[in-house]
Amino acid sequence: MDVFMNIAQAAPALLDPSVLLAMIVGTAVGIAVGALPGLSATMGIAVLIPLTFTMEPLVALGMIAGIYNGSMYGGSIPAILLRIPGTPAGIATVFDGHEMAKQGKARLALNISLVSSSIGSAVSAVALLLLAPPLAMIALRFGPVDYFWLAVFGMTTIAIMLSGNPAKGILSACFGLCLGVVGIDTITGNERFTFGSVEFLSGIHIIVLLTGLYAIPPAIDLMMGRNAIDAGNVDLGEKTADFRWSSLIPTWLRSSAIGLVVGLIPALGGNIAALLAWQEERRYSKNKGNWGKGEPAGLAAPECANNADTAATLIPALTLGIPGNAVAAVILGALLVHGLRPGPDLFRADAEVTYGFMLTMLVTSGMMFVIGKLGARAYVNVLRVPRQILGPIILVLTTVGVYAIHNSIFEVILMLVFGLIGFAMERLSIPTAPAVLAVILGPIAEENLRRALLISGDNITYLVRSPISIILALLVVIALVSPAWTNWRKSKANAKA
Numbered sequence: 001m002d003v004f005m006n007i008a009q010a011a012p013a014l015l016d017p018s019v020l021l022a023m024i025v026g027t028a029v030g031i032a033v034g035a036l037p038g039l040s041a042t043m044g045i046a047v048l049i050p051l052t053f054t055m056e057p058l059v060a061l062g063m064i065a066g067i068y069n070g071s072m073y074g075g076s077i078p079a080i081l082l083r084i085p086g087t088p089a090g091i092a093t094v095f096d097g098h099e100m101a102k103q104g105k106a107r108l109a110l111n112i113s114l115v116s117s118s119i120g121s122a123v124s125a126v127a128l129l130l131l132a133p134p135l136a137m138i139a140l141r142f143g144p145v146d147y148f149w150l151a152v153f154g155m156t157t158i159a160i161m162l163s164g165n166p167a168k169g170i171l172s173a174c175f176g177l178c179l180g181v182v183g184i185d186t187i188t189g190n191e192r193f194t195f196g197s198v199e200f201l202s203g204i205h206i207i208v209l210l211t212g213l214y215a216i217p218p219a220i221d222l223m224m225g226r227n228a229i230d231a232g233n234v235d236l237g238e239k240t241a242d243f244r245w246s247s248l249i250p251t252w253l254r255s256s257a258i259g260l261v262v263g264l265i266p267a268l269g270g271n272i273a274a275l276l277a278w279q280e281e282r283r284y285s286k287n288k289g290n291w292g293k294g295e296p297a298g299l300a301a302p303e304c305a306n307n308a309d310t311a312a313t314l315i316p317a318l319t320l321g322i323p324g325n326a327v328a329a330v331i332l333g334a335l336l337v338h339g340l341r342p343g344p345d346l347f348r349a350d351a352e353v354t355y356g357f358m359l360t361m362l363v364t365s366g367m368m369f370v371i372g373k374l375g376a377r378a379y380v381n382v383l384r385v386p387r388q389i390l391g392p393i394i395l396v397l398t399t400v401g402v403y404a405i406h407n408s409i410f411e412v413i414l415m416l417v418f419g420l421i422g423f424a425m426e427r428l429s430i431p432t433a434p435a436v437l438a439v440i441l442g443p444i445a446e447e448n449l450r451r452a453l454l455i456s457g458d459n460i461t462y463l464v465r466s467p468i469s470i471i472l473a474l475l476v477v478i479a480l481v482s483p484a485w486t487n488w489r490k491s492k493a494n495a496k497a
Contacts, residue, residue: 010351010353011359013058018059022060023063027367027368029044030069030073031371031372034075034077035074036397045327045331045334048063052334057339057340057353058360060334061356065361068310068361069361069368073114073121073303076110077110078090079093080109083098089271089273089302089309090306091214091271091275091437092274092277092302092306097299099292103294108243109299112303113299114373115245116307117372118307120309120310121307121311122366124256124312125311128314128315145465145466146466146472147444147445147448148444148463151448153472154275154441155437155438156476156479157276159438160483170434172432172433173434175438176438178193179435180204180440182203183203183204184203187451199411208418209436211415212417212419213422216416216419219394223391223392247297248296258273258280259305262305263308263310263315273302274303276305277302278305281297314361318346319342340353340354399412
């Protein structure tokens with residue numbers, strides 16, 4: 001009852017014109033930030049914080065909530081239209097979203113993404129409001145061993161699922177693992193694979209790799225006239241009312257649940273939630289052959305999951321002071337700047353501002369829908385730009401975006417190198433998503449494996465002692481064995497035929 005009382009007391013503050021304006025501006029800016037490859041919610045919020053010093057706490061936090069929600073949806077715009085994920089969480093959106101755009105269903109794809117994103121954000125915000133303390137306890141049950149198996153499971157399943165040839169998927173994941181170990185060893189502090197270069201000490205930035213593998217190859221294809229969307233196939237006035245939206249309800253329910261659970265676990269994030277949701281929906285689907293070829297559920301699942309992750313990530317951050325990802329860490333910094341100390345006392349000492357902030361996460365999910373709906377027609381017009389012009393524009397924007405991360409020419413050159421590698425991988429039908437995911441999950445798996453072995457005194461059996469670790473280890477084995485099992489059944493059926 002205290003929760004509902006606090007919500008009722010905080011709600012009137014959101015009607016203040018300055019708070020409403022801050023949420024609208026933040027949401028619009030967030031969509032723009034997410035739509036620009038190389039930029040992210042973390043960067044957008046970090047740039048905003050110094051500008052909020054003189055603002056009232058709720059005004060500043062409302063703008064931050066808008067940027068956070070808006071950027072998660074914004075990343076789907078270039079992913080659908082140009083096959084370039086605007087944010088790391090947009091990787092899975094490319095699989096079916098871009099294929100729908102190539103089929104002349106760009107507006108339908110953007111609408112599915114928008115509705116799914118809004119639903120995921122709203123579900124996540126409600127969970128943050130009502131279930132923060134009890135849900136935070138789930139995250140505390142995960143130890144180093146569980147994080148290790150979870151990371152291995154994520155890499156294994158995505159590597160196998162995203163390729164017709166599992167060997168190529170695993171090869172891509174191994175490439176990502178090699179890139180993930182570059183830099184300073186977090187356990188010993190030693191340099192690894194830096195080759196004497198100072199630029200490699202901090203490792204390979206995920207945005208550099210993501211932009212290189214996903215932005216440069218399509219830009220090259222556009223300039224060469226290959227794999228481009230024919231603008232004549234895109235009807236800017238296409239009707240989306242005929243689409244059966246009710247068919248996506250089970251997808252939204254499952255993907256929202258995945259996003260909430262992943263958001264609760266520190267060090268994961270929307271990119272992992274999106275890939276897991278895409279994989280799970282494909283497993284449930286009766287038409288697995290349509291996936292990766294423009295399946296609407298294949299677009300709805302990752303967009304709903306990565307937005308359901310947003311507010312859920314803040315649950316351990318606000319209740320325990322443990323940021324689940326980089327965005328949550330920046331938001332904790334914003335709270336401290338405005339005199340709010342994360343932890344259990346936050347809900348008592350500053351209840352009105354805290355619950356007001358959580359309400360802004362819910363309100364901006366609705367604003368995101370309205371702003372996204374109004375801008376959908378403008379977004380699709382990107383496809384009207386001649387491909388010979390669009391390709392160089394993409395190269396310029398990605399170069400500026402990557403340079404803006406650390407003002408480093410070295411990272412721009414590295415992005416171009418990864419772009420050529422990504423172009424070669426596509427020509428050889430090697431999926432690039434496992435490589436990106438391995439760069440994210442590889443260090444998590446390595447760090448937690450080594451931490452677990454240090455705790456246990458190098459006792460290998462410690463890796464399969466808890467119920468959670470046993471279940472995850474079994475899932476890894478099933479994921480590895482399933483391709484061989486499927487091929488055996490097919491060969492047996494062919495032999496009978």
